[in-house]
Amino acid sequence: MEPASRQPPVSKDIGVLRAGWGYASVSDKIADLVLTRPVHWPWMTAFLFTFVGVLIFLGATAYLFAKGVGIWGVDIPVAWGFAIGNFVWWIGIGHAGTFISAILLLLRQKWRTSINRFAEAMTLFAAGIAGIFPILHLGRPWFFYWLVPYPSVMNVWPQWRSPLVWDFFAISTYLLVSLLFWYVGLIPDLATLRDRAGTAPVQRRKQFIYGLLALGWRAEARHWARYETAYLLLAGLATPLVVSVHTIVSLDFAVGNTPGYHSTIFPPYFVAGALFSGFAMVLTLAIPLRHFFGLEDFITRRHLANAAKVLLATCWMVGYGYASEIFTAFYSGDEFEQYMTINRWVGPYAPVYWSMLTCNILVPQLLWWQRVRHSILALFLISLVVNVGMWMERFLIVVSSLHRDFMPSAWGMFYPSFWDWVHLLSSIAMFVWLFLMFVRFLPAISIAEMRELVKESAESEAEKSPRHGGRQ
Amino acid sequence: MSASLYGLLAEFPTADALLAAATKARYEGYERHEAYAPFPVEGLDQAVGFRRNHVAFITLLGGIIGGAGTYFLQWYSAVVDYPINVGGRPFHSWPSFLPATFEITILGAALAAVFGMLALNGLPRLHHPLFDVPDFDLATRNRFFLFLPASDIVFDEARSRRFLEELQPLMIREVNAS
Numbered sequence: 001m002e003p004a005s006r007q008p009p010v011s012k013d014i015g016v017l018r019a020g021w022g023y024a025s026v027s028d029k030i031a032d033l034v035l036t037r038p039v040h041w042p043w044m045t046a047f048l049f050t051f052v053g054v055l056i057f058l059g060a061t062a063y064l065f066a067k068g069v070g071i072w073g074v075d076i077p078v079a080w081g082f083a084i085g086n087f088v089w090w091i092g093i094g095h096a097g098t099f100i101s102a103i104l105l106l107l108r109q110k111w112r113t114s115i116n117r118f119a120e121a122m123t124l125f126a127a128g129i130a131g132i133f134p135i136l137h138l139g140r141p142w143f144f145y146w147l148v149p150y151p152s153v154m155n156v157w158p159q160w161r162s163p164l165v166w167d168f169f170a171i172s173t174y175l176l177v178s179l180l181f182w183y184v185g186l187i188p189d190l191a192t193l194r195d196r197a198g199t200a201p202v203q204r205r206k207q208f209i210y211g212l213l214a215l216g217w218r219a220e221a222r223h224w225a226r227y228e229t230a231y232l233l234l235a236g237l238a239t240p241l242v243v244s245v246h247t248i249v250s251l252d253f254a255v256g257n258t259p260g261y262h263s264t265i266f267p268p269y270f271v272a273g274a275l276f277s278g279f280a281m282v283l284t285l286a287i288p289l290r291h292f293f294g295l296e297d298f299i300t301r302r303h304l305a306n307a308a309k310v311l312l313a314t315c316w317m318v319g320y321g322y323a324s325e326i327f328t329a330f331y332s333g334d335e336f337e338q339y340m341t342i343n344r345w346v347g348p349y350a351p352v353y354w355s356m357l358t359c360n361i362l363v364p365q366l367l368w369w370q371r372v373r374h375s376i377l378a379l380f381l382i383s384l385v386v387n388v389g390m391w392m393e394r395f396l397i398v399v400s401s402l403h404r405d406f407m408p409s410a411w412g413m414f415y416p417s418f419w420d421w422v423h424l425l426s427s428i429a430m431f432v433w434l435f436l437m438f439v440r441f442l443p444a445i446s447i448a449e450m451r452e453l454v455k456e457s458a459e460s461e462a463e464k465s466p467r468h469g470g471r472q
Numbered sequence: 473m474s475a476s477l478y479g480l481l482a483e484f485p486t487a488d489a490l491l492a493a494a495t496k497a498r499y500e501g502y503e504r505h506e507a508y509a510p511f512p513v514e515g516l517d518q519a520v521g522f523r524r525n526h527v528a529f530i531t532l533l534g535g536i537i538g539g540a541g542t543y544f545l546q547w548y549s550a551v552v553d554y555p556i557n558v559g560g561r562p563f564h565s566w567p568s569f570l571p572a573t574f575e576i577t578i579l580g581a582a583l584a585a586v587f588g589m590l591a592l593n594g595l596p597r598l599h600h601p602l603f604d605v606p607d608f609d610l611a612t613r614n615r616f617f618l619f620l621p622a623s624d625i626v627f628d629e630a631r632s633r634r635f636l637e638e639l640q641p642l643m644i645r646e647v648n649a650s
Contacts, residue, residue: 157550160569177582212598220508223595224513225512226592237581
């Protein structure tokens with residue numbers, strides 16, 4: 001028999017990975033979800049339904065371009081309605097992906113490994129959808145390229161003092177860097193798919209496509225060394241990027257002098273809200289993913305419980321933001337700020353405000369109980385509630401601050417039109433559609449990093465150590 | 473021996489076996505030997521004699537170019553080329569110039585990190601002689617490989633093969649240049 005040091009390692013149960021997995025079995029398990037798993041009816045049904053949603057989104061956008069931005073319920077004084085609310089909501093959802101990928105990498109958190117890939121995909125899709133809304137929201141969307149600084153024959157440049165121009169730089173950078181980070185992470189896995197696709201005529205096409213995407217990756221030690229440096233640097237770059245992107249998004253509001261907008265707490269408060277909604281979306285996606293693809297050994301209850309703890313922590317940061325806004329309004333002695341706050345409590349949008357508090361602050365308190373954190377159904381429901389609550393928060397910041405500000409003669413209401421709802425709901429369908437495509441065509445869990453985790457877990461004193469404790 | 477011999481490839485079952493083999497090869501005087509593993513193995517880069525990693529420096533350069541270029545662009549366009557009074561703010565509104573500068577610093581650094589890493593690795597390179605070797609596809613699954621290139625000064629087909637056999641690999645294969 002081979003000596004023990006020459007036996008390939010088999011994973012121990014370390015909470016974030018179940019026992020009994022080896023290099024070959026993790027690779028095959030995840031790769032086969034893409035390569036050999038047949039298409040099942042739940043996926044197909046979801047795919048078709050959401051594809052209809054995508055078509056509706058495209059149709060509604062075509063109609064918007066043809067008729068103009070007035071098909072939405074926006075008017076004066078509320079010129080920013082659903083579109084900007086959706087934009088902030090979507091980009092906020094994107095942030096958890098980068099948080100998981102980059103910040104948890106820098107903090108060497110092992111529970112990141114099996115969720116980073118799909119969380120990054122979530123980031124990419126959410127940020128991509130977010131990026132559409134500011135363009136749709138332009139009155140003349142075909143001139144959006146005027147945001148780009150280029151030597152035009154008219155000798156005009158973008159207006160650098162506007163946060164909307166900063167947004168353009170922030171979102172395009174965020175999209176590109178998230179894409180690079182995601183793709184770099186994918187290269188070794190694409191090589192695995194290339195090498196496992198098989199050579200029968202039907203499989204050749206897959207092998208060819210994954211081969212092209214893998215760029216000829218051959219897992220050489222020097223390549224790995226440079227790869228790891230680049231990946232770590234990307235994580236280090238993505239971390240301030242996440243913070244800065246949502247900060248810049250928050251400056252869209254905070255730089256304005258509208259009561260309810262002009263608040264210095266917005267940058268950190270928006271970032272906390274982004275992580276809050278993003279982790280909620282991670283849970284919303286992780287729970288069906290592990291269920292339908294049989295990934296319970298990789299995405300364990302420990303992952304869900306950890307995400308729930310982050311949710312609870314960020315919930316309190318968001319709650320602090322709410323409290324601070326109220327306190328500052330009254331402490332400032334500024335009657336407009338005070339009126340804005342009272343208007344949120346008892347004004348026409350009060351139901352939204354109180355539902356938001358219920359969804360974002362009250363309901364997540366259930367996560368204090370371990371029983372709730374370990375109940376998959378409860379987590380799924382809470383994550384949905386938080387997603388709704390955070391959408392209402394964005395809506396409230398955008399709309400309720402605008403509808404009654406300095407001049408009472410310019411007070412108005414915002415009533416979302418049919419097309420507002422169509423764009424919101426079909427953008428959700430588009431997100432799900434993109435995600436469904438992703439889980440069929442790319443490995444939903446990082447294969448190379450799982451192999452690393454197998455080795456680490458095999459070398460660890462898993463069950464006994466209190467830090468990885470056996471309690472579930 | 474044959475002019476088309478590219479080198480010898482040995483296959484190992486674990487990362488530790490590969491690490492030990494690569495380290496031994498280095499002591500034997502091999503300088504251009506290569507190791508292949510399905511995940512980054514700690515210490516394997518030193519074992520194959522990799523020392524200078526330029527990725528970080530390239531990233532820094534990319535960041536500096538992105539940031540300095542963006543700040544200059546904003547200053548040039550708003551102060552020199554077409555100064556406009558916007559909201560009574562100074563032409564050189566440096567605080568407002570920082571967000572775009574910051575973002576493009578990150579973008580420049582990230583692009584430099586990724587494309588620098590790929591360029592230093594010689595990627596994309598879709599074909600490589602090793603890809604023709606049976607079993608080498610397992611380098612991205614569960615097997616670990618040590619490659620001794622024929623171009624190495626101390627390489628001698630018979631002697632190198634004996635050296636590899638002493639390491640007790642799962643198998644040894646000849647790799648032909650193609």
